[in-house]
Amino acid sequence: MTAHHPRSASLRFGANYVPSAGWFYSWLDFSSDAARRDFADLAGAGLDHVRVFPIWPWIQPNRTLIRERGIENLLALIDAAAEFGLSVAVDLLQGHLSSFDFLPSWVLTWHRRSLFTDPAVREGIAEYVSRLTHAVATRDNVFAVTLGNEVNNLWPDSPTTPEASTRWAAELIDVARAAAPRLLVLHSLYDAAWYDPAHPFHPADAAGLGDLTTVHSWVFNGVSAIDGPLGPATTTHADYLVELAAAAAADPERPVWLQEVGAPRPDIEVGDAAPFTRRMLDTVAQNPALWGVTWWCSHDLDRGLADFPEREYDLGLFTVEHEAKPAAKELAAFIGEQRAGRTVPASRPALVCDVDPGTQPERRAELAPGGAFHAEWVRLRQTGPLAIVTAARAADPGHLAARGIDTLLKPV
């Protein structure tokens, strides 16, 4: 399984690819040339990868119909990325993107069935996962598939239970691995999985299923209300989530991918985007568990498109006219500095956490931003890198050594 433990001395940097023209609707009028123009922006900023998002119902409009041309367009996008030296992670089941759910008619209204629990729907999704994974694995620059973007946003519209959510993801990960043994296979959840005690997707899924843990750090989840835009809670939240993910994993070597992070307005206004980006990156890059950072997103959203949450329009590294924005310039500068070599402290202290997110999902609220544990971690993090370790694993010297933990601190 070494191939599945891609911890390395150098961090990966990329962008979640949002087409500058026509958002993801552009799949319906796919143009390799438009993608090339966008990828030129990203390669120019020094990024090494993109995360891309096919739209599920347009590729699988009927449960037993997977459109060849839909797959061909996805492969053409991947090939265009290769021309710019970009490797590609493919999210399969969209599913959820920027507040919109794309769902096929075969799970809607008169055919309403849960994506997570209906056997026929799961069979259809498994076929989709298998076919797409097999197809994208034919391209050397593809390194990962993720089951889908933040699939927990598809609940509550699709009912599920914690057990059903786990089984669903575990089965599909097996399907993807069978289709493409060489790829990383990943699960993706937004952070309610880490913080909401009633949420039917558990930290154990995030930290145990697939080949590495992905986290999505969005400061509008509550941290920016604490001290944003440049306060310590706000700028360390990405590092906090990576640490929580590392603490929840049984495997101390399991990498964590900061698969989404961005500078959303109005939490972080334009003038604060560059310093936020710098502080956030400086902090999280010291985390030995970190595999890479993928910015959300590559390009702004045309304001001619309606109904998006206001924050979604300005999240790009680049404008729709391909101009680099302040976060892009700061990210590019940071990437340049990292080329000289990543500096991770040889060891660091850890704050012992009374809650094990992997085994005590009912206690997740105790880990959420604003709580006592988070506040204490943020306070101590200001003096240097700080791990999180569960009380049980704090007694395991092998675990501590593997994670570079030299001192145990208890919350007051």
Place this chain on the structure above:
Amino acid sequence: MTAHHPRSASLRFGANYVPSAGWFYSWLDFSSDAARRDFADLAGAGLDHVRVFPIWPWIQPNRTLIRERGIENLLALIDAAAEFGLSVAVDLLQGHLSSFDFLPSWVLTWHRRSLFTDPAVREGIAEYVSRLTHAVATRDNVFAVTLGNEVNNLWPDSPTTPEASTRWAAELIDVARAAAPRLLVLHSLYDAAWYDPAHPFHPADAAGLGDLTTVHSWVFNGVSAIDGPLGPATTTHADYLVELAAAAAADPERPVWLQEVGAPRPDIEVGDAAPFTRRMLDTVAQNPALWGVTWWCSHDLDRGLADFPEREYDLGLFTVEHEAKPAAKELAAFIGEQRAGRTVPASRPALVCDVDPGTQPERRAELAPGGAFHAEWVRLRQTGPLAIVTAARAADPGHLAARGIDTLLKPV
């Protein structure tokens, strides 16, 4: 408004166009050549028109984005029909087709809004209706637009009230008329509008909005359970609905289009399809209000496509291999006979109906198949053409004369 009263001496015959390859999913991989092959079948059977169904969310994936290529594909389909001498009626808002609802992400889940009552959604739909109507009116062989196929199937998923349903349709009909004054503009509802007293779409909408009344006669609604497949209730149901529609209209000259009729299994098995078709057509063609008959549907459904109700797979006039089925041969023969001229009795009796469907929607159940009024009408219809007239209009000699009613019969 003469152009909007297309009553004529000769009946129109057509088919609801269901592509033989890939059902309506084929819009995502549109091929004019595939459509031509299908249209050759239909023209060969003597049909003069097709009713076609673009898929709304694929043309308008965002509320403010209407895809040019989506419209171009629709125009290409219309042009292909013209090559075979087929005129075209375009249904705009699909919406509902064969149990599947096609809905854009901007009305689903996190953006859940009723199509019928949300102001922003209505604005988006109005723009869609306007743009498509304007575009299709550039083609001489287009004669009508219908707002959408059986839009009342989009309820209850989209909540509505009778008042909202009426306002919604009336507004959109105005939008379409403004976009293309030369076209017939139509509303389409499945027959719960005629029979279900609680249904929030009223007979007055069907019989009052738009330029003619459309009815969809499906024997699985209850009539085939009475005496199907070849019994009088089953074979006269199309005529009954046309008569109800004529009785409900304030305008005695308003035509009625039997916009959908078919021979669904298992209600009508293969061996009964031809005699059912013959008896149904013989009966309804005598109705002076009838504008035309449009079979559902042109082509069978590939059994490789999943999740359709069983009956939907075999409704075609032609198989997916382009073979004419028994109903097609009977329909073609009937069309040939009609070319010699339509024979409508100079006058006929009418059964007086105590319920006015236009003004008493709460009493619709009294008109439904299986009720006393329907049973009496079916019994009397066996001796010859029989109109339906409301008690109020039975006292209006001008109305009776305009509809060719010479005698009034009261139910016992």
